[in-house]
Amino acid sequence: xxxxxxxxDIRKWLASKGxxxxxxxxxxxxxxxxxxxxxxxxxxxxxxxxxDVVDGFFNISNNSLETLEGCPxxxxxxxxxxxxxxxxxxxxxAIVGDFDCSNNELKNNLSYxxxxxxxxxxxxxxxxxxxxxxxxxxVEYxxxxxxLITSLKGGPKYVDGFFDCSQNRLESLKGGPxxxxxxYICFWNQxxxxxxxADEIGWNLITDISLNHITKSFDEEKKTWKYRGEExxxxxxxxxxxxxxxxDIKKWLGKHGVKDYHILKDNSVKVQGDVNLxxxxxxxxxxxxxxxxxxxxxxxxxxxxxTLEGCPxxxxxNFLAYKNELTTLKGGPxEVGKNxxxxxxxxxxxxxxxxxVKEDYICSHNPLKSLVGIVDVGGFVFSNxxxxxxxxxxxxxxxxxxxxxxxxxxxxxxxxxxxxLTEEExxxxxxxxxxxxxxxxxxxxxxxxxxxxxxTLLKNLTKYNLHDLKEMVLMxxxxxxxxxxxxxxxxxxxxxxxxxxx
Numbered sequence: 001x002x003x004x005x006x007x008x009d010i011r012k013w014l015a016s017k018g019x020x021x022x023x024x025x026x027x028x029x030x031x032x033x034x035x036x037x038x039x040x041x042x043x044x045x046x047x048x049x050x051x052d053v054v055d056g057f058f059n060i061s062n063n064s065l066e067t068l069e070g071c072p073x074x075x076x077x078x079x080x081x082x083x084x085x086x087x088x089x090x091x092x093x094a095i096v097g098d099f100d101c102s103n104n105e106l107k108n109n110l111s112y113x114x115x116x117x118x119x120x121x122x123x124x125x126x127x128x129x130x131x132x133x134x135x136x137x138x139v140e141y142x143x144x145x146x147x148l149i150t151s152l153k154g155g156p157k158y159v160d161g162f163f164d165c166s167q168n169r170l171e172s173l174k175g176g177p178x179x180x181x182x183x184y185i186c187f188w189n190q191x192x193x194x195x196x197x198a199d200e201i202g203w204n205l206i207t208d209i210s211l212n213h214i215t216k217s218f219d220e221e222k223k224t225w226k227y228r229g230e231e232x233x234x235x236x237x238x239x240x241x242x243x244x245x246x247x248d249i250k251k252w253l254g255k256h257g258v259k260d261y262h263i264l265k266d267n268s269v270k271v272q273g274d275v276n277l278x279x280x281x282x283x284x285x286x287x288x289x290x291x292x293x294x295x296x297x298x299x300x301x302x303x304x305x306x307t308l309e310g311c312p313x314x315x316x317x318n319f320l321a322y323k324n325e326l327t328t329l330k331g332g333p334x335e336v337g338k339n340x341x342x343x344x345x346x347x348x349x350x351x352x353x354x355x356x357v358k359e360d361y362i363c364s365h366n367p368l369k370s371l372v373g374i375v376d377v378g379g380f381v382f383s384n385x386x387x388x389x390x391x392x393x394x395x396x397x398x399x400x401x402x403x404x405x406x407x408x409x410x411x412x413x414x415x416x417x418x419x420x421l422t423e424e425e426x427x428x429x430x431x432x433x434x435x436x437x438x439x440x441x442x443x444x445x446x447x448x449x450x451x452x453x454x455x456t457l458l459k460n461l462t463k464y465n466l467h468d469l470k471e472m473v474l475m476x477x478x479x480x481x482x483x484x485x486x487x488x489x490x491x492x493x494x495x496x497x498x499x500x501x502x
Contacts (some may be wrong), residue, residue, distance in 0.1 A: 035058075036057070038060045040062040042063040042064075058078070059080040062083045063083075067273075087105050089119065090112040098121075106123065109133050112313045140164070142155070157351070163198075164183075172196055173191065179199060181203075206225070207224060235266070246263055276304050294317075297312065305321070310331065311333055318341065321342050333353060366384070370496055381405045390405060
């Protein structure tokens with residue numbers, strides 16, 4: 001079916017599909033105050049109408065669509081385009097509730113898909129080779145199973161629900177999520193080991209790799225093993241620590257003044273109180289044991305640590321790791337009850353930042369180029385990076401300028417300006433900006449003439465979401481008629497009064 005350009009035809013089509021409570025703008029974009037269910041109702045390869053905003057859910061599943069052009073730019077609730085023939089997500093809204101694009105013909109990656117998803121994200125049963133372009137955080141589950149994926153790079157880092165990357169072509173879990181709140185499912189790949197598994201798995205790990213010496217159950221039908229996620233992580237991290245005997249651990253803790261502790265089954269240490277190891281690690285480059293949780297302050301500052309591996313995942317008080325030789329935050333805590341302080345290191349990226357810092361996040365005096373990676377800060381962020389147009393206080397510490405930002409303003413900035421784009425999306429965005437700049441210059445210089453404006457230009461302005469600019473261009477192509485400034489005769493009035501405003 002061709003695109004409908006007649007207002008009456010659009011209304012008839014909407015009525016035939018049960019779409020109600022809508023308005024149609026002058027340029028024929030449709031806003032719906034409610035839900036749109038077009039499941040199995042669309043003839044042809046594309047939508048024949050253009051939606052703008054839908055403040056309910058939008059369901060176009062079980063059709064034969066080959067493009068998402070015509071879909072709304074904003075969907076307040078869920079967006080479902082599953083069971084179509086889509087090769088790309090171009091035209092999808094940027095912000096949705098649940099997002100389901102499963103059972104399509106998606107290739108390459110998730111470019112042009114939504115960057116903010118407030119529910120689950122399901123891209124299973126496609127032909128994806130990468131999940132690059134996915135949102136950084138997923139509130140519910142992320143399912144990319146049954147694709148051709150060879151790398152988890154560019155996928156989500158924080159998944160509150162389950163993470164399913166089963167039935168792909170992965171040889172490594174490198175680049176995958178840092179935390180998974182529920183099950184981590186990775187069977188039927190080409191994995192050699194689990195060395196790059198998430199830092200935290202809330203429920204179980206389901207895999208076809210057999211591990212010895214930890215509790216497990218076997219699924220005869222799928223030929224997969226189920227392990228407790230926490231035990232798997234402890235098992236994998238064992239080779240990283242020097243002390244694996246409980247008596248040796250007790251001696252080391254006693255020597256360093258750690259009290260009120262409990263050694264868990266996996267030999268990790270839970271402490272009720274503070275742990276002060278500042279200036280005490282005697283040239284160690286890493287902790288010789290693994291802490292599980294510390295209810296008070298955890299201080300490993302002023303040492304020569306090169307990694308945070310072995311640090312507790314949850315710290316009730318301050319976490320202090322300043323003046324070390326850290327290059328990454330990998331292995332650090334997931335939650336910090338007070339301040340997170342890692343200044344004076346060699347950290348180049350804030351990836352693996354805690355999911356929550358209740359007070360201040362202090363990362364100044366590091367060779368950072370971006371604050372991308374910060375997730376949730378209740379207090380202030382201290383950094384040497386100057387963010388233009390963001391309210392801050394400036395002061396000098398040890399001859400280095402430091403900027404103090406309100407935590408929530410940094411998070412808003414990162415959400416707005418620093419979305420991680422795929423290479424394809426970066427090219428698209430740069431092209432969009434260049435078109436916008438070039439056409440604006442022509443309008444301002446009065447060099448864009450009526451006869452130059454053709455369907456191709458208008459189509460490109462639509463493709464690159466330059467809708468306001470398109471309206472300005474159309475005003476040049478079709479300027480409003482000036483009213484005649486003379487008195488009209490009675491005969492002229494009778495000819496006009498029923499057809500136009502006079």
